[in-house]
Amino acid sequence: MINRRDFIGRAAATAAVLTTTTAKSYARILGSNGRVNFAVIGLRSRAYAHLAALHANKESAQIVTVADVDSRYLDKFCSDVATKTGNSPKGEKDFRNALSNKDVDAITIATPDHWHAPMGILGMQAGKHVYVEKPCAYNPQEGLWLVEAQKKTGKLCQMGSQRRSSKPVMEAIDRLRSGVIGKPYWAETWYATARQPIGVGKPIPVPATLDWDLWQGPAPRQAYTDNVHPYNWHWFRKWGTGETLNNGTHEVDVAVWALGVGLPRRVTALGGRFQAKDDWQFYDNLDVAFEYPDAMITWKGSCISGKKTYGRDRGVAVHGTKGTMVIDIGEWEVYDEKDHMIDSSAKVVKTAAAPSSDRAGIDVHTDQHFGNFIGAIRNGEALHQPVAQGNISVTALHFANIAYFTKRSLNIDGNGMILGDKEAQAMTKRAEYAKGFEPKV
Incomplete structure (x- = not known):
């Protein structure tokens, strides 16, 4: 049997073999006692949850490389990894150096959204397993390319929607499946936080610490x-995808899971930018309706007011024919038709969650999600959120953005195509890529 380093070194030359390789065969090559070597890419706030999660799984994983286009964050993160783990990772400004590193088995992506799918594609093509933060793609087309790349390479790709690995949420889904609220028909989701205006930007010299060209990557260039x-x-x-995909992905994905649905057949969005006249190009309040043949999902997002719903700044309420279940990342409650609580996770398991204002989101649920990803690499465990599954919720939310910007409802076919609206369909992909950064599958 070849050793781990030899296998990884040959990966790029054996893509045809990898196409049919299973997670269990990866585990046999790596060895059940070997630790998975990670490269963490994009080192701002969310990367610290990746650091914490990998440290929580330190018996089976370690950070060997980190990468960021801004040397301020690169140097700090290298120091923080050394302090927390006792090991000093190799720091890279260009993530592509991490992809060519034969010692790296898997990468984590916590970059701006426009880099998620292109970087994930390059990672799998380089023979690495990929953990990519939500949203897995900047637009629907890139989501399809990312899923295609995973299928072609056979590499594992997990989307970072950690509620899929939250024990309380998994418990809640099991209770729903048992019929505790009858037949679920509506999943109501929400997110609320108080953000500040971003003002009108002034052109200034690029900071000496920042590689602005690589930061922009596949996006068209601007000053x-x-x-x-x-x-x-x-x-x-x-570069961004608005609050729907920045935070709405989490709750809408739980709703999709709870109702057992796929892509919606109709999407309607209503909102606007009400707080200030600044450079903010998305809405700061948005109401979305996703319609299915026999169910619906709604999402309400507010970036102005942190007013809670059901006593929570974010969450999901699944309404059924016999009651309602309210689900947060760390708990759930069941109410009957007369609004009396009849069951809750306090009787089973309850774990704390970070507030909506927390940008890092360090919690046990992320630790568990990473644990599942590592277990899939080492031992052939089934991924809790394979990218093909996660991309369903991401694509639905992209449709919400398109509905908002076109100011009309979208009708969707079973293959994810927008019907009878060429302008809207054209918005499912980027019109222009920077030369040399075009995703290729």
Whole structure:
């Protein structure tokens, strides 16, 4: 049997074999006692949840490489990894150096959204397993390419929607399947937080610490301004995907799971930018309806007010013919038709969750989601959120954005095509890529 390093070194030259390789065969090659070597890419807030999760799984995983286009965050993260784990990772400004590193088995992606799918595709093509933060893709077309790349390479790709590995949420889904609220027909989802305006950006010289060209990557080029990096890119259409996919992905994915549905047949969105006149290009409040043949999902997002729903700043309420179940990442409650609580996770298991204002999201659920990913690589466990599954919720939310910007409802066929609306269908893909950064599958 070849050793792990020899296998990884040959991976790029044996893509045809990898196409049919299973997770269990990876485990046999790696060895059940071997630790998985990770490269963490994109080192701002969410990367610290990746660090914490990999440290929580330190018996089976370790960080050997980290990468970021801004040396400020690269240097700090390298230091923080060394302090937390006792091991000093190799730091890279260009993530492609991590992909060519034969010691790296898997990468984690916590970059701006526009890099998620292109980087994930390159990672799998380089023979790496991929853990990609939500949303797995910047647009529906890139989601399809990412899923196709996974199928072609046979590499594992897990989307970072950690509720799929939350024990309380899994318990809630089991209770729903048992018929505790009768037949579920409506999943009501929401997210609320108080964000501040981002102002009108001023052109300034690119900071000496930042590789602005590599930061932009596949996106068309533009001059640097002072209100984009490191966080406000979320609210620019060239790089971000708005609050629907920044946070709505989590709750809508639980709703899809709870109702057992796929892509919606009709999507309607209503909202606007009400807080300020600034460079923010998305809505700050949005109501969305996803319609299915015999069910519906709604999402309400607010970036102005943190007013809670059902006592929570984010969550899911699944309504059925015999009651309602309210689900948070760390707990659930069941109410009968007269709004009396009849059961809750307090009797089973309850774990704390970070508030909606927390950008890192360090919690036991992320630890468990990483544990599942590592177990899939080492031992052939089934992934809790394989990218083909996660991309369903992501694509539905992209349709919500398109419905908002076109100001009309979208009708969707069973294959994810928008019917009778060429303008809307054209918005499912990027019109232009920067030369040399075009995704290729």
